[in-house]
Amino acid sequence: MPPPKTYHSSSLSPLSEREVLSGNLVADVCVIGGGLAGMTTALELARGGRDVIVLESAEVGFGASGRNGGFVGPAWSQRLDALIRKVGESQARRLYELSMEGVRIVSGNISDLAIPDLNLAKGKLSVARTPSRDAFLRRRDRLRNEFNQQVEVWDTDKVRTVLKTPRYFEALHYPDDFQINPLAYLRGLASEAERLGGRVFERSGAKRLDTGVGCTKVVTQSGTVAAKQVVVATGGYTARLIRKLYHSYVPISTYIMLTKARPDLIATAIETPFGVGDQRRAGDYYRLVNGGTRILWGGQITTRVSEPRRLAQMLLATMTETFPQLKGLEVDYAWSGIMAYARHLMPQIRQIEEGVWSCTAFGGHGINTTAIGGKVLAEAILQQSERWRLFTPFGFDWNGGPAGRVAVQSSYWWMQARDKFGESMARAADTGA
Numbered sequence: 001m002p003p004p005k006t007y008h009s010s011s012l013s014p015l016s017e018r019e020v021l022s023g024n025l026v027a028d029v030c031v032i033g034g035g036l037a038g039m040t041t042a043l044e045l046a047r048g049g050r051d052v053i054v055l056e057s058a059e060v061g062f063g064a065s066g067r068n069g070g071f072v073g074p075a076w077s078q079r080l081d082a083l084i085r086k087v088g089e090s091q092a093r094r095l096y097e098l099s100m101e102g103v104r105i106v107s108g109n110i111s112d113l114a115i116p117d118l119n120l121a122k123g124k125l126s127v128a129r130t131p132s133r134d135a136f137l138r139r140r141d142r143l144r145n146e147f148n149q150q151v152e153v154w155d156t157d158k159v160r161t162v163l164k165t166p167r168y169f170e171a172l173h174y175p176d177d178f179q180i181n182p183l184a185y186l187r188g189l190a191s192e193a194e195r196l197g198g199r200v201f202e203r204s205g206a207k208r209l210d211t212g213v214g215c216t217k218v219v220t221q222s223g224t225v226a227a228k229q230v231v232v233a234t235g236g237y238t239a240r241l242i243r244k245l246y247h248s249y250v251p252i253s254t255y256i257m258l259t260k261a262r263p264d265l266i267a268t269a270i271e272t273p274f275g276v277g278d279q280r281r282a283g284d285y286y287r288l289v290n291g292g293t294r295i296l297w298g299g300q301i302t303t304r305v306s307e308p309r310r311l312a313q314m315l316l317a318t319m320t321e322t323f324p325q326l327k328g329l330e331v332d333y334a335w336s337g338i339m340a341y342a343r344h345l346m347p348q349i350r351q352i353e354e355g356v357w358s359c360t361a362f363g364g365h366g367i368n369t370t371a372i373g374g375k376v377l378a379e380a381i382l383q384q385s386e387r388w389r390l391f392t393p394f395g396f397d398w399n400g401g402p403a404g405r406v407a408v409q410s411s412y413w414w415m416q417a418r419d420k421f422g423e424s425m426a427r428a429a430d431t432g433a
């Protein structure tokens with residue numbers, strides 16, 4: 001299947017295709033999956049002097065990593081409070097700090113590798129759709145005091161000056177968050193891994209793993225790689241290569257569109273260079289691109305993995321529900337991507353069996369977390385640290401089969417209904433209706 005036309009790919013120059021694996025090769029480590037998780041792991045291993053081969057079934061960035069919204073900031077898909085309940089205060093704190101380290105790894109790679117065409121933009125507003133002043137003040141204090149994270153609370157008037165909608169109330173402003181073209185970043189990682197001697201093969205999907213003593217053979221259509229260590233980083237595109245992995249995650253689709261250029265119309269709604277996300281579980285997120293002339297708008301989740309026929313109209317409807325003044329804005333193109341969620345909403349960074357590791361299930365918060373996930377997994381293989389053990393509580397819990405998908409979809413609809421009810425009450429109070 002060819003990759004979709006996305007804003008990210010269309011704003012980069014086309015690359016010449018990489019080779020298909022052929023013949024029988026040997027490497028220290030074979031990484032399966034050419035997304036951010038696989039490529040970060042491969043790069044860290046190449047930096048550590050290991051001979052690495054990456055196998056990608058389509059092309060580098062074909063999956064979520066090449067299609068995502070490009071928002072980079074601390075945190076995991078699972079919320080901090082839920083992490084505290086599961087693993088206790090101290091381990092949850094260490095995990096949150098790792099997520100912050102993930103942001104620093106991305107920034108470090110951006111500056112060290114001088115990656116072109118990143119379209120780096122700084123700052124993010126996390127906006128509330130119901131009055132949230134007290135909750136936001138508590139969150140600000142906690143992030144400042146416990147994690148030394150820069151964050152400010154914006155009051156409703158200030159928010160509505162730059163985001164012209166009565167739907168929004170207060171916002172948290174994260175000045176150190178940033179946005180990038182994720183495909184440009186991923187290609188930068190791949191080039192660096194190759195410069196350090198790593199080999200990347202495209203259209204070379206792993207079909208089977210033959211595990212032997214001290215070595216695993218990864219079998220593709222036209223070749224094999226024999227390696228002491230194998231890392232499976234196949235994200236939401238994980239098929240039945242390893243049963244345990246396949247049955248322990250739910251593929252969740254989510255969507256993005258790019259509008260046509262209408263700077264005057266767009267300025268009637270959005271007048272901030274910051275990325276914006278709303279506080280709902282699967283809320284909208286968007287930012288201005290191309291010098292403020294277009295909107296990149298994402299949102300919605302579903303367990304249905306095929307792309308809806310009227311995707312652009314669906315996203316336009318969510319945008320104009322928040323900004324009715326943008327009716328008439330047209331869509332250039334819209335696309336979907338698949339994320340992997342485990343039931344615990346945390347990544348699966350662990351050993352599947354002797355010499356075979358997983359680095360997957362990063363959910364919807366994957367740029368910073370794949371960076372630190374790949375790093376700690378590389379540290380494990382390089383025998384530099386045991387930090388991967390912090391992820392031991394997040395295992396291969398069964399996804400519940402088809403009933404599990406239905407349950408996920410139903411709970412999303414339930415959350416949507418709950419959000420809508422809360423918002424309608426807030427609007428009534430706001431307008432005195």
Ligand SMILES: Cc1cc2nc3c(=O)[nH]c(=O)nc-3n(C[C@H](O)[C@H](O)[C@H](O)COP(=O)(O)OP(=O)(O)OC[C@H]3O[C@@H](n4cnc5c(N)ncnc54)[C@H](O)[C@@H]3O)c2cc1C
Nearest residue numbers: 033035036037057063064065068069071206235337366367
């Ligand atoms: C539309 C969308 C918007 C998002 N927005 C954001 C955002 O703004 N910020 C953020 O932090 N996160 C975001 N995310 C989440 C983030 O993109 C993901 O968590 C992250 O990219 C996952 O990376 P990955 O490497 O695990 O998976 P992927 O990028 O999906 O990579 C997996 C790769 O494995 C390959 N593969 C699968 N099976 C095989 C096989 N057998 N052999 C070889 N290769 C195989 C696939 O082709 C694919 O390229 C978003 C996700 C989507 C879909």
